[in-house]
Amino acid sequence: MSNRYTKATDVTTSELRKSTQSNILAGLTNAEPSGMIAPPSAGEAAPERSDVRLEINPHHCVSCLACVRACPVEAIEVEGPRVQIVEDACIRCGACVPACPHDAVDVAGDLGRALELAVRGDAVLLLSVEAEVYFHPRTPVQLVNACYRAGFPIVHRGVLGDELVAAEYQRLWDDQVWGTMIRSTCPVVVETVRRSYPELLPYLALVKTPLAAEVDYLTAKHGDDVRIVYAGVCLDNGDNTLDAVITLDELAQLLRAREVDIGAQSVHFTRIPEERRRHVSMAGGLPLAMLTREPQASRRFRKIRRDLGQLDTISKAVTQEGMEVGFVDILPCEGCLDHPLLGPRDELFWRRKTLADGEPPRSPVAVLDPAVTVDVARGFDPHTNGDKPDDSRIASVIERIGTAPDGKPWDCAACGFRTCAGFAGALLKGRAAYRQCPPYQERRAKKAQEEAAVDELTGLATYRVLRDTLQHEIARSGRTGEPFGVLFADLDRFKDVNDRCGHEAGNRVLLAVADVLRDAVRSSDVAARYGGDEFVVVLNGTNADGALRVAEEIRRAVERSGLDAGHPVGLVTVSVGVAAFDPQAVADEDVLDVADRALYHAKAEGGNRVA
Numbered sequence: 001m002s003n004r005y006t007k008a009t010d011v012t013t014s015e016l017r018k019s020t021q022s023n024i025l026a027g028l029t030n031a032e033p034s035g036m037i038a039p040p041s042a043g044e045a046a047p048e049r050s051d052v053r054l055e056i057n058p059h060h061c062v063s064c065l066a067c068v069r070a071c072p073v074e075a076i077e078v079e080g081p082r083v084q085i086v087e088d089a090c091i092r093c094g095a096c097v098p099a100c101p102h103d104a105v106d107v108a109g110d111l112g113r114a115l116e117l118a119v120r121g122d123a124v125l126l127l128s129v130e131a132e133v134y135f136h137p138r139t140p141v142q143l144v145n146a147c148y149r150a151g152f153p154i155v156h157r158g159v160l161g162d163e164l165v166a167a168e169y170q171r172l173w174d175d176q177v178w179g180t181m182i183r184s185t186c187p188v189v190v191e192t193v194r195r196s197y198p199e200l201l202p203y204l205a206l207v208k209t210p211l212a213a214e215v216d217y218l219t220a221k222h223g224d225d226v227r228i229v230y231a232g233v234c235l236d237n238g239d240n241t242l243d244a245v246i247t248l249d250e251l252a253q254l255l256r257a258r259e260v261d262i263g264a265q266s267v268h269f270t271r272i273p274e275e276r277r278r279h280v281s282m283a284g285g286l287p288l289a290m291l292t293r294e295p296q297a298s299r300r301f302r303k304i305r306r307d308l309g310q311l312d313t314i315s316k317a318v319t320q321e322g323m324e325v326g327f328v329d330i331l332p333c334e335g336c337l338d339h340p341l342l343g344p345r346d347e348l349f350w351r352r353k354t355l356a357d358g359e360p361p362r363s364p365v366a367v368l369d370p371a372v373t374v375d376v377a378r379g380f381d382p383h384t385n386g387d388k389p390d391d392s393r394i395a396s397v398i399e400r401i402g403t404a405p406d407g408k409p410w411d412c413a414a415c416g417f418r419t420c421a422g423f424a425g426a427l428l429k430g431r432a433a434y435r436q437c438p439p440y441q442e443r444r445a446k447k448a449q450e451e452a453a454v455d456e457l458t459g460l461a462t463y464r465v466l467r468d469t470l471q472h473e474i475a476r477s478g479r480t481g482e483p484f485g486v487l488f489a490d491l492d493r494f495k496d497v498n499d500r501c502g503h504e505a506g507n508r509v510l511l512a513v514a515d516v517l518r519d520a521v522r523s524s525d526v527a528a529r530y531g532g533d534e535f536v537v538v539l540n541g542t543n544a545d546g547a548l549r550v551a552e553e554i555r556r557a558v559e560r561s562g563l564d565a566g567h568p569v570g571l572v573t574v575s576v577g578v579a580a581f582d583p584q585a586v587a588d589e590d591v592l593d594v595a596d597r598a599l600y601h602a603k604a605e606g607g608n609r610v611a
Contacts, residue, residue, distance in 0.1 A: 055108070056105055065433065111253060115258075127158065133337065160218075200319075206378055211234070490599055524541075525540060
């Protein structure tokens with residue numbers, strides 16, 4: 001099975017972790033585990049708690065912003081070409097990993113710490129049920145035996161946490177007092193509510209995640225000194241109570257480092273295994289009775305998958321409308337088997353079947369030790385995701401983007417945000433970039449096209465437009481048989497104007513000439529600034545005689561404009577070369593070159609004339 005967990009990186013935190021892990025591998029690979037749970041030695045400091053990090057590898061990232069569009073909580077910061085995940089805002093949903101087409105998102109846990117604990121041989125391994133699918137076709141029994149051999153004397157399968165949480169949810173379900181309750185078994189949902197919907201915190205079920213509940217259960221059973229390692233796709237740190245969290249890919253690395261081949265393990269347990277049967281729970285922590293008795297689309301039960309944006313609707317209904325929406329069974333995916341890190345979605349049904357084939361029969365009796373008591377209740381504190389920009393700044397961003405033809409914001413969601421206001425807020429926090437917005441880019445492209453078509457100083461057409469116009473006129477003339485004229489004009493003593501009167505005066509002369517040309521041509525003609533003090537006019541449907549008459553009008557008008565501006569006689573004049581394109585004649589050279597040569601003759605004869 002393909003995986004998208006860890007990749008080669010250079011200077012990210014993930015790489016620093018891997019460097020440390022390499023050193024550990026060199027010294028610990030062949031060490032033998034003790035095979036028993038032991039308390040830490042005297043004077044040993046409590047280890048720093050672990051979690052999994054998602055980081056963008058700058059050497060692989062091309063700043064395509066696919067990850068920004070996929071992130072549901074604005075946890076990716078954009079600063080020019082630099083893109084990075086904001087650790088404090090990240091909910092570890094993993095959506096950015098498959099979204100990146102360049103494999104630039106690294107996912108790394110604390111493999112080094114997990115290796116140390118495996119070598120010591122006194123840690124409990126919590127193995128997520130998804131591991132059975134990840135390591136297929138190796139059997140679940142072979143996988144557990146491999147983990148025993150690698151140095152974990154106790155291997156749990158996540159069932160006990162589900163059982164603890166399911167019992168609490170059943171108790172809450174049977175209580176008819178609540179009107180709205182949001183499922184809190186998924187850490188991604190919990191963190192999304194904490195960061196983006198704090199108004200919904202009172203409606204979260206006050207129940208720990210199954211992983212956190214199982215960690216508490218194992219701690220109560222084995223003592224406070226027990227070391228616990230979790231391996232799975234759900235990037236949860238168990239309420240910061242785990243000693244090491246690793247991905248399933250890193251578990252495979254750990255087994256290789258310990259020289260343990262899963263396929264070589266016995267298909268029968270080599271020791272009495274831990275409980276993996278369920279009694280009241282389903283995978284994920286909800287009670288079976290609750291799911292089978294209640295229709296999943298009733299007034300008391302609402303199932304939502306792959307759409308955390310529905311929290312907007314729930315928030316409005318509950319906090320603004322005062323509605324009771326019942327139990328909201330919301331998950332960012334179709335359960336952990338649909339987690340972005342486990343593989344493509346089109347393999348979901350295969351994964352479900354593979355897991356179901358290996359699922360043991362349900363236990364007719366409780367599987368939890370009645371002597372071990374655990375409180376699975378918890379509270380939730382809000383967590384802000386940056387300061388919210390004020391409305392005036394958001395309005396200024398929307399104004400810069402531009403509105404739709406009906407005057408309203410586009411709200412097309414092409415940028416990855418539901419609304420333009422949402423995009424503007426993320427942009428102002430540095431969590432988005434204007435290049436994500438297609439309407440803005442289209443507006444810029446149109447503006448750039450317009451700027452490329454119009455000379456900035458004179459407002460006449462540019463050389464690019466002139467070139468296209470000439471090609472169009474030649475083609476049109478060939479179809480219709482009509483001629484067209486070309487005038488090539490050049491100011492005679494423009495350098496003297498700049499030297500004697502200054503460049504601002506020279507600019508005013510150019511503007512006056514542009515006005516003359518606009519007045520002299522029809523709307524179907526094109527007047528363009530060729531460059532500097534040179535101008536070209538294309539007169540469609542005009543023969544040589546007609547072009548000569550227009551040229552003479554322009555010459556006289558330019559001379560008059562110079563006198564009107566107070567310049568000495570003869571300082572502001574223009575020479576004009578005239579050419580006509582005749583589709584019936586054989587064209588030996590470009591019509592613009594013919595007009596340029598005629599201009600040369602006009603200049604040679606003293607200027608201020610038409611040739």
